[in-house]
Structure formats: C-alpha cells, structure tokens
Amino acid sequence: MIRFENVSKIYDGHGHQNLVLNNLNFTIGPRDRLGICGSNGAGKSTLIRMIAGVDNPTSGRVIRNMTTSWPLGYASAFQSSLTGADNCRFIARIYGKDIAKLTKFVEDFCELGPYFRQPVHTYSSGMGARFSFGISLAIEFDCYLIDEVTATGDERFRKKIEAVMDERKSKGALVMVSHVPQTLRAHCDKGAVLFNGALQFFDTIDEAIDVHNYYQRTVKSDRAVVDIHH
Structure with a gap:
C-alpha cells in the first residue's frame, strides 16, 4: 500500500510560488492499476516521482508499505x-x-x-x-511506475515492453501516466485526473479520460475567449 496524507508540492520560481499538488489524500492498493491523465505541466511527472520517493512533498507525508520502481x-x-x-x-x-x-x-x-x-x-x-x-x-517490484511509454522509440519495442508489463501487472500494482488513451485503456482499470493541483479519482479509466478531455476543451475554449477580447 502507498498512502498520501495531505500532500502538497510547491515550486518557487520567478518571484512567485507554483502550487503543483494541493492537499492530496489517496491510497494505492497492491493490485491497483491506475492511469493518471493531465495536461502538459499539470504535475503528473512530479506526482510519479513523489510516489517513487525521488521527490519530497512540501507538506504532508507519503507512506510506502510496498516496493516501488x-x-x-x-x-x-x-x-x-x-x-x-x-x-x-x-x-x-x-x-x-x-x-x-x-x-x-x-x-x-x-x-x-x-x-x-x-x-x-x-x-x-x-x-x-x-x-x-x-x-x-x-x-x-510491488508497484511499477510508468511515465510516458511513448518515449521509448519504435512500435515493436513498445509492444515488447507491454508484453512484459502484462505479466507484471497481474502480480502487483501499476501507476501509469500517458498522453495516449489507448495505452491507458490497455493497462489500467481505474483512472484519475490531475487538474489545477487536485487529483480526482474515477472507477473506470474511460471516465477519467472523458473528464480529462472535457477539461482540455474547456481550457481551450477559455483561451479562445481571452484571445478574442485581446
């Protein structure tokens, strides 16, 4: 089990503070297969690094009772x-x-x-x-953390990775970040959306992808309105 308790992450830069993760509380179980959706810069990689213990929270704590990659x-x-x-x-x-x-x-x-x-x-x-x-x-490991499978090169090698992951995920937990919905659907059953520092959970990966797409459309629409007024 991995548990986040009131975890926040703030980065300082250019004279202001950037709240990337805001008071997150959740648990990853030993058989969970969680896909995380979010736009570029939303904090997905920060979240993955924090689950792994590569990065530390500004406040709150992360409790790990299983090994993570x-x-x-x-x-x-x-x-x-x-x-x-x-x-x-x-x-x-x-x-x-x-x-x-x-x-x-x-x-x-x-x-x-x-x-x-x-x-x-x-x-x-x-x-x-x-x-x-x-x-x-x-x-x-008890839990594998994957940040964007698409960076590995050709399709044949991605399929090679996925074949091994199919075997490993049957024995343990998996947390995956990807911009490719098909990849998330292939490996994850539960989903979460990281938006404005908050992590919203869903019972199915399809629900998470739909909500993420809705947020993306909303942000683009808001930007278009701003551009028109300028």
Missing part, C-alpha cells in the same frame, strides 16, 4: 558517468540480485548494442528510456 523511462535515476553495464552491476548489488543474470536480461531487453558498454550520458533520450525500462523490469 523508479519512474520507468526516467533515465536520471542512474549514474550518467557509468556505463549501462556498470549501472546494472550497481543496481544488482543494491537490490541483492544476481549480477550476471540481471546484466544479461537488461542487455538483451534494451537492444542497445555496443552502447550498453558506453557511459549513460552518451545515450539519446530514447536509448535512456529503453535502458530505464530494461533495468526496472529486471527487478520485480
């Missing part, structure tokens, strides 16, 4: 000066996994070729995302 596709989770292979060895030691077995899984899964033995900072964004997915899927 770092955000899959989040290459910053690794030491950029080390090679992909060295990062695998480092992660294997931290999690008490067989080094050779984990390294082989990641190398085969990522399909990076000789770049696997190059420093991570030389990777393109797509290569970094592939590496992040590979090393995350090499470890069995």
Whole structure:
C-alpha cells in the first residue's frame, strides 16, 4: 500500500510560488492499476516521482508499505558517468540480485548494442528510456511506475515492453501516466485526473479520460475567449 496524507508540492520560481499538488489524500492498493491523465505541466511527472520517493512533498507525508520502481523511462535515476553495464552491476548489488543474470536480461531487453558498454550520458533520450525500462523490469517490484511509454522509440519495442508489463501487472500494482488513451485503456482499470493541483479519482479509466478531455476543451475554449477580447 502507498498512502498520501495531505500532500502538497510547491515550486518557487520567478518571484512567485507554483502550487503543483494541493492537499492530496489517496491510497494505492497492491493490485491497483491506475492511469493518471493531465495536461502538459499539470504535475503528473512530479506526482510519479513523489510516489517513487525521488521527490519530497512540501507538506504532508507519503507512506510506502510496498516496493516501488523508479519512474520507468526516467533515465536520471542512474549514474550518467557509468556505463549501462556498470549501472546494472550497481543496481544488482543494491537490490541483492544476481549480477550476471540481471546484466544479461537488461542487455538483451534494451537492444542497445555496443552502447550498453558506453557511459549513460552518451545515450539519446530514447536509448535512456529503453535502458530505464530494461533495468526496472529486471527487478520485480510491488508497484511499477510508468511515465510516458511513448518515449521509448519504435512500435515493436513498445509492444515488447507491454508484453512484459502484462505479466507484471497481474502480480502487483501499476501507476501509469500517458498522453495516449489507448495505452491507458490497455493497462489500467481505474483512472484519475490531475487538474489545477487536485487529483480526482474515477472507477473506470474511460471516465477519467472523458473528464480529462472535457477539461482540455474547456481550457481551450477559455483561451479562445481571452484571445478574442485581446
């Protein structure tokens, strides 16, 4: 179980404070498959990082009683000066996994070729995302966090990821952020919409997508009215 209790996140910048998450209270259960919708800049990635423990709340607390992956596709989770292979060895030691077995899984899964033995900072964004997915899927977590599957490159590789995720989500929890409704529908049953710092939950992912689309239309309509008056 992961529980948010009165969690808020404020960023300071350009002389003003930006309230990204406003007093969130919710629980993620051990078999939940939650899809989170929200516009660019709504705070979805901030929320995912906070669930993972990569970022801390300004106020409130996050209680974790199950293991969580770092955000899959989040290459910053690794030491950029080390090679992909060295990062695998480092992660294997931290999690008490067989080094050779984990390294082989990641190398085969990522399909990076000789770049696997190059420093991570030389990777393109797509290569970094592939590496992040590979090393995350090499470890069995209680809850997997996915921030935009679409960053990984070609359709064949996305299907490769989804095949592994189908197997993993049957055993644990999944929290996914994506701009692609079909991806959310394929992997999530429950949904939530992040809008103006608030997180609204729905019993089905379709309801969440419909509400998100409504908010998007409303915002565009309001902007059009402002443009007309200017």
